[in-house]
Amino acid sequence: MLVSILASSFTVRVGLPLLLVFLGMGMLAGEEGIGGLDFDNTNLSFFVGNLALAVILLDGGMQTKTxxxxxxLWPSLSLATLGVVFTTASVGAFAAWLLDVPLIYGLLLGSIVGSTDAAAVFSxxxxxxxxxxxxxxxxLEIESGANDPMAILLVVMLTGLMQSADPLTVWAFLGQMVQQFAIGIILGLLGGKLLLLVLRRVPLIEGLYALLIISFGLATFSGVNMIGGSGFLAVYLVGLTVGNGRIKQLDAISQVMDGLAWLAQAGMFLLLGLLVTPSSLLTHGLQALAIAAFLIFIARPLAVFICLIPFDFRWPERFYISWVGLRGAVPIVLALxxxxxxxxxxxxxxxITFTVVLISLLLQGxxxxxxxxxxxxxxxxxxxxITRFSLIDDLESHHSLELYEFLVQAEGVRIPLSIVQNVPSATVSTPQLVSLVREGQPIVVNADTLLKSGDRIWMLLHPGDVNDVAQIFSQKASGSFLLQNFFGEFAVRGDAPLIDLAxxxxxxxxxxxxxxxAAQLLQRQLGKNVVVGDRVRFGNIRLTVRQMDGNQIESIGLKLQSK
Structure with missing residues (x-):
C-alpha cells in the first residue's frame, strides 16, 4: 500500500486511473510477482470486498447532493435496473456464442460485468x-450507487439456478427484486434519519464521529442483507441522508470519510490483485478482449440509448454516459x-471478468x-x-452562521465598502470580514486595501450568501476566456422579457x-429538467443557463453570434 500511494503521484500525471495502481501492485505482490505471496482465499476476498464496497458506497452517498x-433520479434508476438487464442479456448471448457454452453460463458472465462500479466512477x-x-x-453517480442490487440479484439467481434443478419463474425473480429494493430503500432512509438524530444529540470526541458513521453504515449494511434486502442500496441511502443533513461536524467528518473510503478502495484492489494469477489471464485473453470490446462499444451504448429514450439528454451526453460505464471491483467481487x-x-x-475490468480501467478510465x-x-x-467551519446551526429557528476562507484569484480588487465597515455583532445581517491574510501574516483592512492574487480572506457568512461573495474574490476566474466563451460576454436575469432582448x-x-x-424560452425548448450549461439559440444570440435556484433559472449568459 505504501508503494502504491507513492506511485500514485506518477500515475495521475500520466493519466492512468489510481485504482489501477493498487490492482497492479497486488498482482506484483502475488505468487508470480516479485512478492511471491501465495494467496487464494476467495472467502476472505469476498468478505473484505463486500465490506469495502459498503464503505465506498457510504462515502459516495455522503458526497452526492439530493x-x-x-x-x-429517474434516468439513473432506468440505467440501474433495465440497463443492467439489457447489458446482461446482450453480453450473455455474445459470450455464450463466443465461448461455445450454454446460454445460462453466458448470462451469468453478463450479469457479473453488467453493472458499473461505484468505486471507479466516484474516484x-x-x-x-x-x-x-x-x-x-x-x-453517472446515482446509477453506480444504485445498480449493484440488480447485478447481485441476477448473479445470485443465476448461480442458484445452475446449482438447482428447479426452474426459475419470472414472478419469483420479480418478487425477489421488489423485496431487495423495498427493504433496502425503507431501512436505508430510516437508518439515515436515525443516524442524523444520533449525530446531533450524542456528544463525542470529534475524531469518533466518522467512525460512528462507518460502524452504523456497516451495521445497516449487514442487517439489511440478513433480512433479505439490498445492503448496498441501504448503506448508500444512509450516506445520502447524512451527507445532506445539517450537522456541525460535516466538513471534518467528510475529510475523514474520504480517507477511509480510499483505504477501503486500496485494500480491496490490492487483495483482489493478489488473488489473481497473471499467467492464467492469458489463456483466454483473446476471448476476454472480444467480450470487453463488445461490452464497451456495443452492449453498454445500446443499453444507455434505450434506457434514456424517455428523458431529455443530448446525444453527446448519451455518448458520454455510455462511455463512462466503468467496471472495477464490483464485477470481480461478483465473480467470486x-x-x-x-x-x-x-x-x-x-x-475473463478480471481481464474485462483491466481493459475497462485502462481504456475508459x-x-x-x-x-x-x-x-x-x-x-x-x-x-x-476552500475552507468552511459551522459556528451556529439552529435547526428550529433555521439560523445558520459559518466561517469561510476564500482564496483571492484576482488582482487589484477591493473588498466592498459595506463589508469593510460592517461591525461584528450578535446578529449577522451582512457578510462580516474576520481577517485578511497575505503571505502568512494578517494585515489591516480599510476601504483603500487592494487585494492580491493568493490572499486569503476569512469571513462570517450565512450559507446563502456564499456564492455571491465567492464571485467577488474570483473575478479572474469569472472573467476568464473559458467562462466568457462558455456563458457569453453578458449576463441577464432569467425573468428578462424576450421582447426586450429582441x-x-x-x-x-x-x-x-x-x-x-428568457427563462421560459429555455424551459420550453429544453424541457423542465434544465441544468447549468444548457443553451438555446434566439436569433443571433446564444442563451446559456448560468445559475439555477432549484427548478428556477436565475441567471442566463448571453453571447452574440454571427448570423
Missing part, C-alpha cells in the same frame, strides 16, 4: 479535473460468487476527462470557498410572445 435527484469523476453538467454527473458456489468453470468466469472535453459536456467550475440585439420580433421571458 439536488441532483431533480434531473438525474474518476471527482479526480478527473473536469466539472460535468449536473444532469450527466448526477446520472460462482467460485464459492463451486460451479464448473467458475475460474474461467473470474479470469484513462480517457474520462478527454472524452468530456471532446464531447463538450463540461461546465466551468463555480468559485467556492429589440436590443436586433432579433426579428415576428413570433416573439411579449409575455415570455
Amino acid at each position: 439536488s441532483t435527484f431533480r434531473v438525474a 474518476l469523476l471527482r479526480n478527473s479535473g473536469v466539472k460535468l453538467n449536473e444532469r450527466v454527473g448526477g446520472t 460468487y460462482p467460485v464459492i458456489a463451486g460451479l464448473t468453470n467458475a475460474e474461467l468466469l473470474f479470469e 484513462s480517457t474520462v476527462p478527454h472524452m468530456a472535453r471532446w464531447l463538450n459536456i463540461i461546465v466551468p467550475p463555480v468559485p467556492e470557498p 429589440k436590443v440585439y436586433g432579433v426579428p420580433l415576428d413570433g416573439v410572445d411579449p409575455q415570455e421571458t
Whole structure:
C-alpha cells in the first residue's frame, strides 16, 4: 500500500486511473510477482470486498447532493435496473456464442460485468479535473450507487439456478427484486434519519464521529442483507441522508470519510490483485478482449440509448454516459460468487471478468476527462470557498452562521465598502470580514486595501450568501476566456422579457410572445429538467443557463453570434 500511494503521484500525471495502481501492485505482490505471496482465499476476498464496497458506497452517498435527484433520479434508476438487464442479456448471448457454452453460463458472465462500479466512477469523476453538467454527473453517480442490487440479484439467481434443478419463474425473480429494493430503500432512509438524530444529540470526541458513521453504515449494511434486502442500496441511502443533513461536524467528518473510503478502495484492489494469477489471464485473453470490446462499444451504448429514450439528454451526453460505464471491483467481487458456489468453470468466469475490468480501467478510465472535453459536456467550475467551519446551526429557528476562507484569484480588487465597515455583532445581517491574510501574516483592512492574487480572506457568512461573495474574490476566474466563451460576454436575469432582448440585439420580433421571458424560452425548448450549461439559440444570440435556484433559472449568459 505504501508503494502504491507513492506511485500514485506518477500515475495521475500520466493519466492512468489510481485504482489501477493498487490492482497492479497486488498482482506484483502475488505468487508470480516479485512478492511471491501465495494467496487464494476467495472467502476472505469476498468478505473484505463486500465490506469495502459498503464503505465506498457510504462515502459516495455522503458526497452526492439530493439536488441532483431533480434531473438525474429517474434516468439513473432506468440505467440501474433495465440497463443492467439489457447489458446482461446482450453480453450473455455474445459470450455464450463466443465461448461455445450454454446460454445460462453466458448470462451469468453478463450479469457479473453488467453493472458499473461505484468505486471507479466516484474516484474518476471527482479526480478527473473536469466539472460535468449536473444532469450527466448526477446520472453517472446515482446509477453506480444504485445498480449493484440488480447485478447481485441476477448473479445470485443465476448461480442458484445452475446449482438447482428447479426452474426459475419470472414472478419469483420479480418478487425477489421488489423485496431487495423495498427493504433496502425503507431501512436505508430510516437508518439515515436515525443516524442524523444520533449525530446531533450524542456528544463525542470529534475524531469518533466518522467512525460512528462507518460502524452504523456497516451495521445497516449487514442487517439489511440478513433480512433479505439490498445492503448496498441501504448503506448508500444512509450516506445520502447524512451527507445532506445539517450537522456541525460535516466538513471534518467528510475529510475523514474520504480517507477511509480510499483505504477501503486500496485494500480491496490490492487483495483482489493478489488473488489473481497473471499467467492464467492469458489463456483466454483473446476471448476476454472480444467480450470487453463488445461490452464497451456495443452492449453498454445500446443499453444507455434505450434506457434514456424517455428523458431529455443530448446525444453527446448519451455518448458520454455510455462511455463512462466503468467496471472495477464490483464485477470481480461478483465473480467470486460462482467460485464459492463451486460451479464448473467458475475460474474461467473470474479470469475473463478480471481481464474485462483491466481493459475497462485502462481504456475508459484513462480517457474520462478527454472524452468530456471532446464531447463538450463540461461546465466551468463555480468559485467556492476552500475552507468552511459551522459556528451556529439552529435547526428550529433555521439560523445558520459559518466561517469561510476564500482564496483571492484576482488582482487589484477591493473588498466592498459595506463589508469593510460592517461591525461584528450578535446578529449577522451582512457578510462580516474576520481577517485578511497575505503571505502568512494578517494585515489591516480599510476601504483603500487592494487585494492580491493568493490572499486569503476569512469571513462570517450565512450559507446563502456564499456564492455571491465567492464571485467577488474570483473575478479572474469569472472573467476568464473559458467562462466568457462558455456563458457569453453578458449576463441577464432569467425573468428578462424576450421582447426586450429582441429589440436590443436586433432579433426579428415576428413570433416573439411579449409575455415570455428568457427563462421560459429555455424551459420550453429544453424541457423542465434544465441544468447549468444548457443553451438555446434566439436569433443571433446564444442563451446559456448560468445559475439555477432549484427548478428556477436565475441567471442566463448571453453571447452574440454571427448570423
